[in-house]
Amino acid sequence: MTSRYWVVSLPVENSASSVWNRLQEQISKHSFDTPLYRFNIPSLRVGTLDSLLALSDDLVKSNNFIEGVSHKTRRQIEEFERLSGVESNALTVDGVPVDSYLTRFVWDEAKYPTMSPLKEIVDSIHSQVVKIEDDLKVRVAEYNNVRSQLNAINRKQSGSLAVRDLSDLVKTEDIIISEHLITLPAIVPKYSQKDWLASYETLTNYVVPRSSKKLYEDNEYALYTVTLFKRVADNFRTNARVFKRVADNFRTNAREKGFQIRDFEYSPEAQESRKQELERLVRDQENLRSSLLQWCYTSYGEVFSSWMHFCAIRVFAESILRYGLPPSFLACVLSPTTKSEKKVRSILEGFCDNSNSTHWKSEDEMGGIFGLGGDADTYPYPSFTINLV
Template sequence: MASRYWVVSLPVQQSSSATSLWSRLQDSISKNSFDTPLYRFNIPNLRVGTLDLLLALSDDLVKSNNFIEGVCSKIRRQIEELERASGVASSSLTVDGVPVDSYLTRFVWDEAKYPTMSPLKETVDGVHSQVAKIEDDLKVRVAEYSNVRSQLNAINRKQTGSLAVRDLSNLVKPEDLITSEHLTTLLAVVSKFSQKDWLASYETLTSYVVPRSSKKLYEDNEYALYTVTLFTRDADNFRIKARERGFQIRDFEYNPETHESRKQELEKLMQDQETFRSSLLQWCYTSYGEVFSSWMHFCAVRVFAESILRYGLPPSFLSVVLSPSVKSEKRVRSILESLCDSSNSTYWKTEDEGAVGAFGGDAEVHPYVSFTINLV
């Protein structure tokens, strides 16, 4: 699939026809740039309206095109992100089951969706509002998915962060703790480099520590988690003394109900994340097709409006789609220019290629209508 296409319209002279111009273009491309794919871009006769309306519309066309193209890109990037997160192979994007490049190169106007007798501004506004609605829907759906991901990430950080901050419920078992009328077990977070110091000093930090009661439960890259058993009445004093030596005593109370509740919450969030991800991905596939279809209809309106303003009435032009390689661009531009009226070429091609300016503020200045569509 090519990733970059030119949409071009060439003026049909009074002594010629669109069919004969198409044949001449095909012949020139095949002889001088045979590796350049060439297709007809079939645009119906749309409702022209007045010149003033066309001029007013032209000011908005490039801006609207950038907006629609931007929404296409947003949805495509979201699809790529979701596919990576799901670990699924990237699939080809389609419009009504047709690959997007085929939809462009075999474009057919949807009369039922966009009646050709509707004013051009009404068609453009309809496309813009539809795409804006899809963009708003995308924001809502992505926010829902991101919210679940954020909750899940917060829980995962608590479960996988350093021992100084992480949730300890999945590291401590009931048998690791002694809780009675007089005895209690505390959990100490000790720097990996201070473990010898801890083992040598914990029994003497206060007077009521059970000898040899400390046991290492877990160790990460920074800290080790130890238990220590002592008289309950001495717990607060031990916390103070431990903090003075650089040991952190973590508050912890084993509660099987809380542990089970957290486990269920995690499982539910993981299920919700997968549900949202799957739903969002499916919605993106469908919506990308809708937006791309709208974009191609918008491009057809843009070609039509530009061609009327460039070549005049009645509409008489040939619109095509090409995909030249980078090395063939200059050659193809020369071919297209050779098929334009020489006076038209002189008017639009100036020495500084900026004196006249292109339609709608477009940067591409040629003696024919031309703009680029990037599919990826």
């Protein structure tokens, strides 16, 4: 698919067919590798030149907005296709490939009656695209919210031992929780494991000897458990407050040696709940991504169709402002290669060798008088570029 097209309008003095035939002949003779198509624009309501002048600035701004929404939707489609691992589908408009829709454009009279004022049609197209963009923002935000929750869980499960969730690494048999004993998880730097094994029993008086057990190791840390006495003999009985002080002392002494004692409460119920939540988020993400991708396919077609109708209005308005009334111009679509651009521009300028083009060339040198923007002020004929990607 060609990704870049020019939409241009040439003046017609007698017959549009005659200009078309001459243009075909010139392109075929001097730039045969440049595809050339007619861009069929219906007879739209002109209104007054003052109304066209007032509309001209809005046309450029709205065109940039609609083009931006088109590209944004396309990029979203490409991202979802990549994340889903699906093969990229050729984007279509009403079942027609987008490049074919452009090169064989037909005005939708049912959707945009040509007898409506141009301003009314422009506002209608703009509002439709605004609604699609708003819907896209809401849908993407909903998807990103689920994705963020899932990423947060995955980071907890795949990060280093210093931050990750330990519930999937600690099993029932690794934990002792009783009236007299409690097991704590210790995160030990990978290259300090010997220091841990040599010193953990002396970090407080209430460590169960030889109770430390290695459960897991990653690239940076090792996960050990260590068991502390919650109570000692009756004459050394401690209450919960005393034990907390013992645990805090152990935690502080461990930290001074570079070991981290993680807060951890083993709960099979909570672990099962987290597992179910993860599975739900995975399902929700896949369902949202699939439905959003289908919505983007449809919405891209709607935005692109709106864009092409908008381009038709822009060509019509700029041609009237350029060549005057009554409307007498030929609109075309070309797709020259980079090396052919200069030659094609020269051919197109050859069709503007009249008083109108001379007037516009002199005005262009002064910066243009109608403020059409885009490429229009650069050439003696209306011209702007459509980038499909």
